[in-house]
Amino acid sequence: MTAIIIVIFVLGYLCITLEHPLKLDKAVPALLMGTLMWAILAIGFNLGWFSIIDAHEHVFNIHQADIAEQQEGFKLNLIHHFSATAEILFFLIGAMTIVEIIDLHRGFSIIKNGITTKSKRKLLWTLGILAFVLSAVIDNLTATIILITLLKKILVRRNYRLWFAGMIIIAANAGGAWSPIGDVTTTMLWINGKVTALGLSEYVIAPALACFVVPFVIAGGLKPFRGKAIRKELIRDTKTQRLLSSRTMLWVGISGIVFVPIFKVITGLPPYLGMMFSLAIVWLVSEYIKPEKNLPRSEKHRYSTHKALSRIEFSSILFFLGILLAVSALESLVYGSISGTEVGTLRYVAESISRTVPNMDVVVILLGALSALIDNVPMVAATMGMYTFELDHPIWHFIAYSAGTGGSLLVIGSAAGVAAMGMEKIDFIWYLKKITWLALVGFLSGALLFMLIENFFYS
Secondary structure, three states, X not given: OHHHHHHHHHHHHHHHHXXXXXXXXXXXXHHHHHHHHHXXXXXXXXXXXXXXXXXXXXXXXXXXXXXXXXXXXXXXXXXXXXXXXXXXXXXXXXXXXXXXXXXXOOOOHHHHHOOOOOEHHHHHHHHHHHHHHHHHHOOHHHHHHHHHHHHHHHEOOHHHHHHHXXXXXXXXXXXXXXXXXXXXXXXXXXXXXXXXXXXXXXXXXXXXXXXXXXXXXXXXXXXXXOOXXXXXXXXXXXXXXXXXXXXHXXXXXXXXXXXXXXXXXXXXXXXXXXXXXXXXXXXXXXXXXXXXXXXXXXXXXXXXXXXXXXXXXXXXXXXXXXXXXXXXXXXHEEEEEEOOEEEEXXXXXXXXXXXXXOOHHHHHHHHHHHOOOOOHHHHHHHHHHHOOXXXXXXXXXXXXXXXXXXXXXXXXXXXXXXXXXXXXOOOHHHHHHHOHHHHHHHHHHHHHHHHHHHHHHHO
């Protein structure tokens, strides 16, 4: 019966990776996979087919004497995993709402109005630096959406825009890898107590910079980035200039997101509470600030937080819910024993991989490359169940880097890539031929730099 749960897991992931050919939102197979795995796990446990292991490595088996106690242990285990999942989801909802509030007030258009260069090489670096920095401050998905939208307002020729979009994906993923709020995977590691915000930034920023800079230096010499850009007429966003709230909401929103790690340090409370606090402040300011002079009361709904909430892509939130539930089911299911101790499926897999490939750095690099084929969210969720390294161990930092930047190897390998693919209709094969080799050079450059840092500074 254990095989059934594993088969459901594999089939679910296959459907997720084939989202576009199947024309099926990936949230659907993710939710089916997660809930069905827990349902079968519960039925099997009650019938005595399965044993489960909780977060504290206590094994529960329905055959043991106190059946009521074992069943209560099963329920508490599910509550523990759902609570950990909910922390991540509420954090994401808060961050996404703040970003949408800023966008409603056209705060990001202030950034757009500041870009005036016509040199393609300068434009490449301008967009790349913006992607790298914005991804760390807001998140790589949002930064990519903003910059691809901006790119479509600047360049006329689509064949050039595709190249710029591919490089934005590389920069955005690199920028998100060193920030606890820059990527869903780093947020997961941070919220689950695997890394600290300071430790992640301190040790991953240099490899992330290498991953961004090296391919951009190489790309600067390629034909698509030489000469002048044939630009659309640069029309400043006059609507933004008329809005009184644009600059205020931009800085209030970004400051609120940046304050979240500070809130955690000051209070010791989980990050999602800090994000909810920041959301409350941003929401409060947006309610009383005047977007336009003499704005009729009937028009205020255009700038309301309720509208921002309606623009959040909740299918992505549900996708993460399904994925994390599926991974927690595998983490709880006892699969085998190590040194005479029963362990969960993921822990068993981790130990098996470590025995096959004894060098953990190589294992992490392979996991990073694999995240280009399957989503990096389940990859990191799996590693959190597979490994038990202490807080801020170099392996956690390396996992954050590899999972965050490895997704750039394929256009479907990251949320940023999928967003750019949809907005510019980037062909999978085109990206594989033109951009993948640049992403690979950057990924390996950062990985090598991380291993050098690991050898000289961690030890």
